[in-house]
Amino acid sequence: MAKQIKLEPIDHEVSIKTNENLLSMLLQQELNVNWKCGGRGCCATCHVYIQTGTESLSPKNKRELKTLALISNCQENSRLACQARVLGEGIVVELPQGMYLSEIENLDTLIGRKVQQPILNPLNGSVLVEGGMVITRSLVNQLKEALVQIDHLLTRT
Template sequence: MAKRITLEPIAQESSVKTNDNLLSMLLRHELNVQWKCGGRGRCSTCHVYIREGVESLSPKSRRELKTLALISNCEENSRLACQARVLGEGVIVELPAGMYLSEIDDLDSLIGKRVQQPILHPINGTVLVEGGRVITRTLVCQLKEALVQIDQLLAHA
């Protein structure tokens, strides 16, 4: 039986089969979500927040808890979309608003340009660059350093 899920901030509703994970639904809708580890709960790139209905999802596994512990801003309502299986109704999932740093092919091409949407950390979804900010050479260097750190973290996950 299908369960209804609400996606914020896009105010879109979707349905998910009972016991399917949130990631499958997000990918089906081609939404802005990463999944670097292939859905094994090891990388936290599919991190989302559950604004309502956390009790309608499967409990967090030991693997998910360990991976979420790597995220410094992890909250009680944090989940990995690949690990959260839908069991009931009334789930509201908050998606990150912006573009993941890992989605940008050529950072140098951004120098001197104003970003239209926030640039997000690909693991925890935190905002690295606010929308509307002009990208400087120094900022590009910082973003490149962040990518190296992210790659190192994922290699150890």
């Protein structure tokens, strides 16, 4: 049986099957959501906030709790979309603002440009570059180093 879920801040309502995880629904909507670990709950690239309806989702498992503990912008209503299965109605999902560092194909193209939205660390959701900042070569080098560290950590998990 299908359930209705509301997505914020885009004010969009979608259907999802009972026991399906939030990530599969977000991917079906062609939203810009990463899932670097393949949906195993090891990274934070599918991190979302649940505005209402937490009781209508599956409980957080040990892996999800461990990963959420690493997220700097984690809140009580934080969930990993790959681990949260829909059980009931009344769920409102808030998508985090910003884009993940791992989504940027060529960092060098950012040099001299102003970032429109924050650039986030895909492992912990921390803001690496604030929105409105101009990207310098030294900042790009720092971001490239962060990407190497992120890839190294993901291959170890």
